Amino acid sequence: MFSLSFLNSSLLIASLATFIPILIYFFAKKRPDRVIFSSLKFIISSKEERNSKINLKNILLLIIRSLIILLLILLFARPIIRTFLGISSDYHAPTTISILADNSLSMDYYSKSTQKLEILKDKIKYINSKLTNNDYIRIYTKDDFITSQKFIQGAIPDTLIQKIKVTYNSLPLDSLVARALRDIKDIPTANHEIYLLTDGNEVISYSDSLTKINYAIVDEEEDWNNLAANISSTQIISNNNIKQISIDYTIHNYGKSQVKDKLIRLNYNDRSYDRFISLDANKSWQGNFTIPIEKSGWQKGFIEVQDEYFLQDNRSYFSFFFNLNPRFTIVSDDADMSLPLKTMVNIFSANSSNITYLPQNRINNQLISTTDIFIFYKLASFSSNTKTLLKELGQAKKGALIVLGPKSDSSIVDFIDNNFAIALKTGFSKDLYPDWSNPYNEILKEIPSQQFKEMKFNDLVKAEWKNKNNILLASEKQAIIASKNNNYLLFFDANNDFVTSASYPVFMNKVFEKLSNSNLEIKSLYQGDAIEVTKGSKINDKEVPSSRYIFKEKGIYKLQTASDITYLAVNLGEQQMQESMSRQTQFAKNYTDVSDNLEKHLFSDSASFELLKYLLYTILALFLAELFIIKLSK
Secondary structure: OEEEEEOOHHHHHHHHHHHHHHHHHHHOOOOOOOOOOOOOHHHHHHHHHHHHHHHHHHHHHHHHHHHHHHHHHHHHHOEEEEEOOOOOOOOOOOEEEEEEEOOOHHHHEEEOOEEHHHHHHHHHHHHHHOOOOOOEEEEEEOOOOHHHOOOEEOOOOHHHHHOOOOOOOOOOHHHHHHHHHHHHHHOOOOEEEEEEEEOOOOEOOOOOOOOOEEEEEOOOOOOOOOEEEEEEEEEEEEEOOEEEEEEEEEEEEOOOOOEEEEEEEEEEOOEEEEEEEEEOOOOEEEEEEEEEOOOOEEEEEEEEEOOOOEOOOOEEEEEEEEOOOOOEEEEEOOOOOOHHHHHHHHHHHOOHHHEEEEOHHHOOHHHHHOOOEEEEEOOOOOOHHHHHHHHHHHHOOOOEEEEOOOOOOHHHHHHHHHHHOEEEEEEEEOOEOOOEEOOOOOOOOOOOHHHHHOOOEOOEEEEEEOOHHHEEEEEOOEEEEEEEOOEEEEOOOOOEHHHHOOHHHHHHHHHHHHHOOOOOOOOOEEOOOEEEOOOOOEEOOEEOOOOEEEOOOOEEEEEEOOOOEEEEEEEOOHHHHHHHOOOOOEOOOOEEEOOOOHHHHOOOOOOEEEOHHHHHHHHHHHHHHHHHHHHHHO
16 A cells, blocks of 8 residues: 655645646747748648647647656655555664653653663664664754754764763753754655653643654653752851851652651761751751851852752752951051940951051052951041052952041042942931831841831931932931942941940941851852853863853852852752652643554654655656657757
């Protein structure tokens, strides 16, 4: 049994052009001029003989030319003839195989001690091994691997298939299906088969009613078990002047069964802290590790849960910089500070040797590399050295604490106006109670706004704010605390309720921690995130040739520039984690399940033979026949 079909059937409408030579023959035929002779007997007989020969030649040429036009149209329509006698995978017509390989995060799940991605690769290798030199293959992946770019003739090296990896930022399977169906117009053979290899972890809705798609579930294990660790927050706390790191974390049980005595481990600066938990199915457990900070510098590590099913979410990383003993440089025209501020500096520095007092004429830009916290205390004016230092601090994305004094000349007035949009006035404000505080600022968020409203401020440097975005605390139009570009501005020093309250040490602690580059909250990047870095920077000791770097794996990355080293924690995003374990096996109607016997279905549709070369031979023969008839008539 046989059937005929066309790959580009829409072109068949052009077959109407076959009638063009016929129309030309009937409507464009030139009638000869009439000439009268005295005797027509012999002329008429010779004309009838000659016309019969001409008509036969013209009819033959007309048929040949019509056939040439028809066959050319059929050539572009790509006719194929198909047999239903059955074809084995060992002997089949030339076939193009499109494989849609699901290499999403869930393929990193281990089933019976085997990674699903490896099972998928084995299936691809099997299909690849059955290809002949007349076949073509194209493997579409979610990260647009090199095999997705074009149809490749013959089997490809297994080493190339082995290089397919789990992707962190994957395309939907629907987009792969749409692309494969769109590329049908470019297939190099008459036969085409599409195979979707997936773990069934994604709903497939895209389809084409004219195209059959085979799918195979890589692993049909119904019960998935997985534990995941996720750090929700990390912060610095003080306990009897001892700085501690407090890490809140959550353990998720995505499985359908209870787990008992699972090890939870905190790895912090290469030291381990362990505990065991039991957790019911589909439940979460929240925990905390609080440990002393051992030394200044980058604090880094991870929370880990022991789980052998899905390794991607077993760890959640953190990294931040903290300076236990920051170095202070206090720029002042006086030899000393007020007792409350001096006490806070002594406590935070932990050592008086870390505190340096300098007049303005002795400061320079070199201090930036040897100072963690700058305090400009009650200066009457800003010298050129001070202005330059403040500018350099801004370019280095650092800041300073500026405490205003009773006298300020135009250099300070202009600086405060230009940088904080605050107009300084002469004199002091007294007996003011704050009526507004910025509830979103991380420095003030731990101090209830109601507490401020009960505190009386005296000896406030008179100042009227123009832009409330820079204000942290105010009483009507009087600015009390302002902040912008990591600079903190205080319009008070002592002689007020705030300085004598328990909130003052909390506030100053937060300010000093920010100024010493402490990071009080986790700032995690995610797989697939991109960051802009200086050209020539090194990440994990590998030089980055361009400014854009994309994180492809989880972990802690060391970013090294000419002047600095930063450690970046890269984790799975919450959405990535959820999607990796959301089992949803749904397919459209024209998808055929071949999971049970892939070998039986492979090349089962490959019984079609394209007629291109036969059409070309026929067209060539017709051209030669036309030339022969024309030559013979002459």
